[in-house]
Amino acid sequence: MVQRSLRELQARRHRRGLGWGLGLEQLEQLRLERRESGRVRWRQLGWVELGWVIVIVVVVVLFFGLERLDGLVELELELQLGGMSGATILDGKALSKQLLDQLAGRVEACKARGATPCLAVVLVGDDxxxxxxVRSKERRAAKVGIATADHRLPATTTTDELLARIDELNRDDAVHGILVQLxxxxxxxxxxxxRSVDPRKDVDGFHPDNLGLLMLGTPRFVACTPQGCMRLIEHAGVDPSGKRALVVGRSNIVGKPVAQLLLHANATVTIAHSRTQDLEAEVRRADIIVAAVGRPELIRGEWIRAGACVIDVGMNRVDAGGPxxxxxxxxxxxxxxxxxxxxTPVPGGVGPMTIACLLANVVSAAEQA
Ligand SMILES: Nc1nc(=O)c2c([nH]1)NC[C@@H]1CN(c3ccc(C(=O)N[C@@H](CCC(=O)O)C(=O)O)cc3)C=[N+]21
Incomplete structure (x- = not known):
């Protein structure tokens, strides 16, 4: 009677889906079987299979994980450096004003010892x-207290006539800087x-002596546009050290000297030019780009790497249909x-910096005279 009712109870619980429907012994048995079968399954997986699983997991993690990480880093770069909200505009006009303001004090000091900084500007022909x-340079010079002396020569001037004029200026102690307009x-x-300009008055930095000194890393006068480019890069808060810098253009007055300056700043420098096979690929991997070729919009915006620093030296006058x-x-x-x-914008980027650097060189020349 008692036994039957117990069985009945067990059966009822079993129907209600309660685990109690099984006896404790049965439960224990089931648990053991499960554990056993699990062990068996693992034992059936040999070391080779296990190795493959690990290899696949590692490959998947590396592949997707790194790609995602890369994407995140790039996104962060874009957010941080303004890829989405637009780049920092490097205002060469404002920066050149700062530089010129700093020069004013040094000009005063020169004047106090009786040597007013003076730049002689030689302009041949009437381009x-x-x-x-030239007029813009002279206006800026006057603002800072630098004297300028204009030397206009006709378009028919011979090399010898020009050399004679430069010789005069070389020997004139009142002249600290000589610029022959190109x-x-x-x-x-x-x-x-x-070559005929006294290297100590060569404020353009175009004399072979000064270019050689730049190459050796002990510059005297650094060409103005390249110097302006470097000041703009510094102003952007970009340290070229270890970065890929691309200079587009190989002129003696911009491309080559700016490449030297970037090299001295420890960048990995590439110089691209008209024979470069794949300009796009070069631009795409550059952290710093200095464009100095004189071809309007040669470098497409979509080639620019997210977060890159772009210095545009180009000044191309293009007929836009307007006046x-x-x-x-x-x-x-x-x-x-x-x-x-x-x-850097054009205008208002490198241009004003070129003039400010020229005047800085004139002040240095006067200080060393
Ligand atoms: N011996 C020599 N040294 C030079 O440095 C030299 C030269 N010859 N020959 C001609 C080029 C050209 N150059 C410019 C510098 C500044 C602006 C400049 O300030 N541009 C303004 C205004 C441009 C505009 O509106 O026309 C800007 O970019 O914002 C332009 C052009 C120096 N050069």
Whole structure:
């Protein structure tokens, strides 16, 4: 009677789906069987299979994990350096004003000891763009208290006549800097002229002595545009050390010297030029780009690496249908600014810095005279 009712109870519990429906012994048996079968399954997996599982897991983690990490880093770069919100605009006008303000004190000190810094500007011929440029330089110089002496020579001037004028300026103690505006008319031997300027008055930094000193890493006068580029990079908060820097253009006055300066700043420097096979690929991997080729918008915005620092030296006057030609850089500005970390506008970027650096060189020349 008692036994039956117990069995009945067990059966009822079993129907209600309660584990109690099984006896304790049965439960224990089941547990043991499960554990046993699990062990058997693991034992059936040999070391080779286990090895494969590990290899696959590692490959999957590396592949997707690193790619995701890369994506995250890039996203962070974009957010941090403004890829999404737009690049920092490197305002060369404002920075050049700062530089010129700093010069004013040094100019005063020179004047106090009776040596007013003086720049002689030699302009041969009547290229309208050169005239505008020279006037702008002289206006800036006057603001800082630097004297300028204008030497305008006719387009028919011979090399010897020009050399004679430079010789005069070399020997004039009141003149601290000599600038021979380029380009010179065809027929004038430019190399001979640049070699004739006293290297201690060569504020353009174009004399072979000064270019050689730059190459050796002990510069005297650093060419103005390259110097301006470096000041803009520094202003952007970008340390070139260890970074990939791409210089587009190999001129003696911009490309080559700026490449030297970047090299001295420990960048890994590439110089691209008209024979470069794949300019796009070079641009895509550059952290710093200095464009100095003189081809409007040669460098496409979409080539710019996210967060890169873009220095545009180009000044291309392009007929835009309007009354005035449009001034375009070597970089496609709007599209580049959407990807770059920092970028110089044209105008208002490198141009004003060139003038400020020229005047800084004149003050240095006066201080050392
Ligand atoms: N011996 C010599 N040294 C030079 O340094 C030299 C030269 N010859 N020959 C001509 C080029 C050209 N150059 C410029 C510098 C500044 C601006 C400049 O300030 N541009 C402004 C305004 C541009 C505009 O609106 O026309 C800007 O970029 O914002 C332009 C052009 C120095 N050069």
């Amino acid at each position: 309208p763009a050169s005239k505008i440029y 380009p010179l008319p065809a027929g004038v031997d430019e190399q001979r002229v640049l 005035k030609p449009k001034l375009l850089g070597d970089v496609e500005y709007e599209a580049a600014a959407a990807r770059a970390g920092s970028i």
